[in-house]
Amino acid sequence: MKTVDPTLRDDIIAAIPNLRAFAISLSGSVDRADDLVQETLLRAFANIGSFRPGTNLSAWLFTILRNLFRSEYRKRRREVPDSDGAFAATLTTHPDQNTHLDFEDFRAALDRLPADQREALVLVGASGFSYEEAADICQCAVGTIKSRVNRARRRLGEMLSIDTAEDFGPDRPTRAILTATDRP
Structure with a gap:
């Protein structure tokens, strides 16, 4: 560290009250002002070589x-301000491309099912018909x-490597659907 000229050091120390008053006027907080003055002094001494005498x-x-x-x-x-992380948790989203890719995988697997199974699944699962209506x-x-x-x-579960509901992902819409379908 470079040695600071004692006169320059004394002049810097003499400026502290005025720096503090200016910092208070900027920040509106005595504590914040003291932090600003301290950081200012640290930077000033760290960069004292860039100060031109005179x-x-x-x-x-x-x-x-x-x-x-x-x-x-x-x-x-x-x-x-988010000390408990609640706000940050609401900002997370899953990438859209995963949903699109999952849907494409589902469509391909659905197409590989035998026609009679695909027809029954679409009638009951997607169209909402009862078993009796589908029959x-x-x-x-x-x-x-x-x-x-x-x-x-x-x-479909085998083709898509889905063993449990946990394999569907942690996003809220998926969880809401799974929770709704788990009810009696």
Whole structure:
């Protein structure tokens, strides 16, 4: 560390009350002002080599303080108080491309099902028909529709590597759907 001229050091120390008053006027807080003055002094001593003797020391110190305040102001303006992380948790989203890719995988797997299983699954699972209504549409027994839907669901799960509800992902819409379908 470079040795500071004692006269320059004394002049810097003499400027502290004025720096503090300026910092209070900027920040509106005595504690924040003291932090600004301390950081200003640290930067001034760290960069003392850039000060040109014969120029206005107070102006140089006040410029450092003002720049520090503005930098912190810009930084804080973008920050949101969130000590418990609740706000940050609401900002997270899953990437859209995963949903699109998952849907494409589902469509491809659905297309690979036998036609009778795909038809039964679409009628009951996607179109919302009861087993009885789907049996009437397909002109077969209710037990046959139930069997086809069960085999289609099991086969889709195998093709998509889905063993449990946890494999669907942690996003809220998916969890809401799974919770709704788990109810009796």
